[in-house]
Amino acid sequence: MKHLISVQDLSRNDTLHILDTARELDRVTNGGSKLLPTLRGRTVVNLFYEDSTRTRLSFERAAKRLSADVVTFSAKGSSVSKGESLKDTALTLKAMGADMIVVRHPSPGAAHRLAHAGWLESSVINAGDGKHEHPTQALADALTIRAHLRPDAVDFDGLTIGIVGDVLHSRVARSNIFLLSSLGAKVVVVSPPTLLPVKIENWPCTVSYSLDATLPELDAIMMLRVQQERMNGTFFPSELEYSRAFGLNRARAASLPDHAIVLHPGPMNRGVEITAEVADGIRSVITDQVANGLKVRMAAMYLLIGGEVNVA
Amino acid sequence: MLPNSYLIVGSRAYGEQVADIRITDGIISEMGSDLEPGNLPVIQGSGLISLPALVDLHTHLREPGREDAETIASGSRAATLGGFSAVFAMANTTPVADTAGVVEQVWRIGREAGLVDVFPIGAVSVGLRGEALAELGAMAASAAKVTVFSDDGNCVSDPLLMRRALEYVKTFDGVIAQHAQDPRLTQGSQMNEGELSGILGLTGWPAVAEEAIIARDVLLASHVDSRLHICHVSTSGSVAIIRWAKEMGIRVSAEVTPHHLLLTEDLVSSFDPVYKVNPPLRSRADTLALREALADGTIDIVATDHAPHPHESKDCEWDSAAFGMLGLETALGVVVAAMAETPDWSWRTLSDRMSVAPARIGRAVNHGRPLAAGEPAHIVLVDPQRTREVVPAQLASLSGNTPYAGMTLPVSVTDVFFNGVHQVRGGALNG
Amino acid sequence: MTEPHNTAPGYPRIASRIVADPDDISRALRRLSHQVVENVKDVSNLVILGIPTRGVPLAQRLAKNIEEIEGFTVPVGSLDVTLFRDDLRLRPSKALEQTLIPSVGIDDKVVILVDDVLFSGRTIRAALDALNEYGRPAVVQLAVLVDRGHRELPIRADYVGKNLPTSLSENVSVHLSEIDSVDQVIIQPKEQSIEGTA
Numbered sequence: 001m002k003h004l005i006s007v008q009d010l011s012r013n014d015t016l017h018i019l020d021t022a023r024e025l026d027r028v029t030n031g032g033s034k035l036l037p038t039l040r041g042r043t044v045v046n047l048f049y050e051d052s053t054r055t056r057l058s059f060e061r062a063a064k065r066l067s068a069d070v071v072t073f074s075a076k077g078s079s080v081s082k083g084e085s086l087k088d089t090a091l092t093l094k095a096m097g098a099d100m101i102v103v104r105h106p107s108p109g110a111a112h113r114l115a116h117a118g119w120l121e122s123s124v125i126n127a128g129d130g131k132h133e134h135p136t137q138a139l140a141d142a143l144t145i146r147a148h149l150r151p152d153a154v155d156f157d158g159l160t161i162g163i164v165g166d167v168l169h170s171r172v173a174r175s176n177i178f179l180l181s182s183l184g185a186k187v188v189v190v191s192p193p194t195l196l197p198v199k200i201e202n203w204p205c206t207v208s209y210s211l212d213a214t215l216p217e218l219d220a221i222m223m224l225r226v227q228q229e230r231m232n233g234t235f236f237p238s239e240l241e242y243s244r245a246f247g248l249n250r251a252r253a254a255s256l257p258d259h260a261i262v263l264h265p266g267p268m269n270r271g272v273e274i275t276a277e278v279a280d281g282i283r284s285v286i287t288d289q290v291a292n293g294l295k296v297r298m299a300a301m302y303l304l305i306g307g308e309v310n311v312a
Numbered sequence: 313m314l315p316n317s318y319l320i321v322g323s324r325a326y327g328e329q330v331a332d333i334r335i336t337d338g339i340i341s342e343m344g345s346d347l348e349p350g351n352l353p354v355i356q357g358s359g360l361i362s363l364p365a366l367v368d369l370h371t372h373l374r375e376p377g378r379e380d381a382e383t384i385a386s387g388s389r390a391a392t393l394g395g396f397s398a399v400f401a402m403a404n405t406t407p408v409a410d411t412a413g414v415v416e417q418v419w420r421i422g423r424e425a426g427l428v429d430v431f432p433i434g435a436v437s438v439g440l441r442g443e444a445l446a447e448l449g450a451m452a453a454s455a456a457k458v459t460v461f462s463d464d465g466n467c468v469s470d471p472l473l474m475r476r477a478l479e480y481v482k483t484f485d486g487v488i489a490q491h492a493q494d495p496r497l498t499q500g501s502q503m504n505e506g507e508l509s510g511i512l513g514l515t516g517w518p519a520v521a522e523e524a525i526i527a528r529d530v531l532l533a534s535h536v537d538s539r540l541h542i543c544h545v546s547t548s549g550s551v552a553i554i555r556w557a558k559e560m561g562i563r564v565s566a567e568v569t570p571h572h573l574l575l576t577e578d579l580v581s582s583f584d585p586v587y588k589v590n591p592p593l594r595s596r597a598d599t600l601a602l603r604e605a606l607a608d609g610t611i612d613i614v615a616t617d618h619a620p621h622p623h624e625s626k627d628c629e630w631d632s633a634a635f636g637m638l639g640l641e642t643a644l645g646v647v648v649a650a651m652a653e654t655p656d657w658s659w660r661t662l663s664d665r666m667s668v669a670p671a672r673i674g675r676a677v678n679h680g681r682p683l684a685a686g687e688p689a690h691i692v693l694v695d696p697q698r699t700r701e702v703v704p705a706q707l708a709s710l711s712g713n714t715p716y717a718g719m720t721l722p723v724s725v726t727d728v729f730f731n732g733v734h735q736v737r738g739g740a741l742n743g
Numbered sequence: 744m745t746e747p748h749n750t751a752p753g754y755p756r757i758a759s760r761i762v763a764d765p766d767d768i769s770r771a772l773r774r775l776s777h778q779v780v781e782n783v784k785d786v787s788n789l790v791i792l793g794i795p796t797r798g799v800p801l802a803q804r805l806a807k808n809i810e811e812i813e814g815f816t817v818p819v820g821s822l823d824v825t826l827f828r829d830d831l832r833l834r835p836s837k838a839l840e841q842t843l844i845p846s847v848g849i850d851d852k853v854v855i856l857v858d859d860v861l862f863s864g865r866t867i868r869a870a871l872d873a874l875n876e877y878g879r880p881a882v883v884q885l886a887v888l889v890d891r892g893h894r895e896l897p898i899r900a901d902y903v904g905k906n907l908p909t910s911l912s913e914n915v916s917v918h919l920s921e922i923d924s925v926d927q928v929i930i931q932p933k934e935q936s937i938e939g940t941a
Contacts (some may be wrong), residue, residue, distance in 0.1 A: 017838060020839070021838065023838065024839040024841065025826075026873055028823070028839075028842050029876075034876050036876075037826070037829075037872065038831065056734075085624065085628055085632075086628055087628060106631070108502075109512065109629060110632045112583045117584075117627070129513070130514075131514075133512030133513070133514030170511060197509070197510025197516075198507075198509075198510060198516060199506055202507045242832050302836060302839075304836075305836075306826075306836040307832065307835045307837065308835050308836075310832075
């Protein structure tokens with residue numbers, strides 16, 4: 001494995017290998033608090049074409065925990081915002097000798113292009129490419145679900161996981177649907193039809209338009225962020241109507257099974273897709289997701305560039 | 313000895329009977345068996361197929377404005393190498409071909425290049441903006457004698473403007489070539505809307521955005537009894553609407569591109585923008601419906617939508633890349649490859665769809681003529697046995713954005729005569 | 744790997760051969776256990792850490808022997824050193840193995856690291872670094888089943904089951920019944936290009 005672009009490139013064993021490595025890294029570093037010398041002398045470039053402080057910090061911290069040199073290349077205030085092409089930026093990074101590029105970009109496939117267009121030889125981790133994928137977030141979510149619901153099992157057979165909200169525009173939803181189902185979970189997508197991709201019935205998930213009908217069967221529920229720009233009345237009539245039908249509040253959380261957990265990949269719109277009391281409540285594993293994000297990112301970095309880097 | 317005079321011996325006209333073709337001063341003077349060469353240079357055509365040279369109703373030559381991507385001269389070289397004698401140059405240049413001045417310039421530069429007849433297409437609306445009619449009459453009356461009008465690249469989405477355009481061109485037997493794409497349904501669209509667009513996270517381009525405009529426009533054409541041509545039909549639903557319209561006697565014609573006959577949307581999963589095109593590559597089922605419609609005549613013609621782009625417009629991420637593919641130099645081979653399995657397909661049918669019918673729709677009276685005595689000597693010889701690998705760097709186009717790089721096409725153009733001038737020999741430009 | 748193998752000029756042709764059988768290994772470990780008891784004196788302060796993969800069952804056998812001798816159960820754990828290696832780049836990244844520090848910790852303990860083969864010394868250097876992350880032992884000692892020489896660092900073992908002079912063109916493999924279903928030590932010609940400069 002040289003790149004991490006899409007969860008669909010991962011076999012079930014690849015996924016389990018990453019999750020096992022993340023768990024072991026967690027033990028070795030005592031929850032990520034210790035420094036490892038593993039990537040000493042390696043250069044990791046964070047190439048961020050979108051603002052995402054959370055994801056950028058998580059990748060930076062993961063690289064630093066492994067003693068890599070970290071260079072952050074942010075679109076704002078750099079030549080990128082002056083219209084430099086992705087290719088020219090790639091050639092610059094090549095000249096800098098980047099071993100790994102972590103890229104966040106608004107265009108689907110940008111990470112794939114960076115990895116495969118022949119511009120450079122670095123390993124590439126997709127930190128979110130438009131509406132396409134965000135594989136490390138899905139791995140973090142899988143690690144979180146595993147820790148809470150399947151601590152001793154290999155896979156997710158028998159688990160039912162709900163993903164609620166704007167699947168159409170969500171890279172997190174895409175990566176999670178494909179990753180969680182590949183591990184054996186039954187995935188139920190709950191959303192108004194305007195926020196679902198066409199032909200989602202062919203994806204490895206089932207679709208429901210009713211959150212209330214779905215809640216009692218869920219072992220885990222993942223609430224997706226409703227982006228401000230979708231609230232303009234063309235995808236659903238109003239924020240209020242959305243949250244009445246698809247928001248997770250205390251009453252709804254009460255109809256989940258007792259063991260069920262609540263996830264949110266963040267950042268949250270408290271009061272829209274999730275109320276504050278559920279987000280901060282006893283079922284919420286949202287802070288675990290953040291911690292696990294660090295672990296899976298360390299694992300991916302170690303597995304991709306920790307050893308001899310094979311030629312693609 | 314007269315110039316532009318040859319004897320082509322042993323080729324099969326339309327892939328049917330072996331016939332020698334005598335060309336005298338740019339005109340086919342005689343066809344028959346065992347013709348005496350006299351002192352004419354003899355072109356050995358045995359094993360080859362002779363066809364009327366091809367006509368492309370939809371080409372982007374980029375001049376004026378984007379001479380880095382293509383010029384009228386380089387596009388003419390690409391066209392003749394592809395076996396064409398005439399190309400219709402789309403109006404979306406800079407400046408837009410929306411006045412007599414611009415279309416006459418394109419026409420004149422085409423004449424100077426002298427390898428094919430370049431017929432400018434005039435814009436329907438001023439600046440392709442879809443607001444006010446361009447000077448359609450003035451362009452028709454110009455030296456370029458424009459007969460085809462199109463805002464291609466943009467859809468004439470305003471139904472009232474479309475109605476007026478259809479009505480207005482009746483005065484000079486013009487035709488409106490519609491780029492059928494509802495702009496609201498395709499905001500930010502990047503690829504065919506279907507299962508794959510959802511998985512790749514690329515904004516979908518629904519078939520209905522094309523079909524709804526075609527349905528509207530055939531009804532408008534019927535209402536005002538005018539001629540409508542549909543550019544680059546790409547969906548099976550569009551085929552069904554056009555088939556219905558023709559049954560109703562509506563005067564509609566339609567084109568399909570070679571790439572929509574051969575390629576499908578699954579190529580997009582490579583995220584390589586060389587496969588980014590407008591309209592987008594569609595599903596396998598669409599491709600099959602298009603082939604069938606081309607064979608049965610529901611779709612009248614093949615047009616290349618040759619769309620050159622400089623390297624940097626494709627060497628980038630998908631969203632930022634330009635729409636479009638090269639087509640002129642590969643059209644014949646791609647169509648042969650795409651139609652190989654389709655019933656009722658022959659060299660005669662190919663000749664109708666790629667030469668006779670497009671010339672008729674574009675009113676290019678001197679092109680798409682039969683191989684017969686007295687007709688202009690626009691002839692292409694095709695070697696049905698010689699395959700050809702597509703190598704972008706070897707193309708005559710100034711751009712390299714061919715989706716067929718590395719692909720082996722089943723046939724090769726070997727010789728092209730334009731007004732009797734033997735300008736392509738052995739698959740290469742003469743001189 | 745059982746075929747005779749032609750190596751660099753100057754070396755004789757060599758084939759795989761078994762240099763220790765189950766009895767040899769068991770005897771070596773018993774002797775080694777006695778040395779530890781004798782040397783450490785107070786086994787109640789001892790922690791034994793095996794270096795995966797085969798150092799771990801060796802550590803468990805060592806602890807069992809000591810328990811038989813002294814009647815005291817010594818805490819046993821494992822210490823994966825992969826992330827601390829300085830030669831990671833020479834081979835593809837490998838799966839991490841378990842690190843398990845006994846609940847008594849290692850602060851002020853006598854820690855004995857156990858590995859199957861001592862060769863360049865780089866594994867032990869990495870182990871010392873890894874150990875640093877978990878505490879500050881009073882003493883760190885090293886026990887190995889086989890010392891094959893060719894050290895690249897100033898590191899030596901405190902307890903050696905068997906000294907085995909070898910050529911750099913050979914590999915030494917320790918097989919243990921817990922993992923390989925048989926106890927044996929074999930020497931075999933090295934597959935070229937795998938080990939690089941290690």
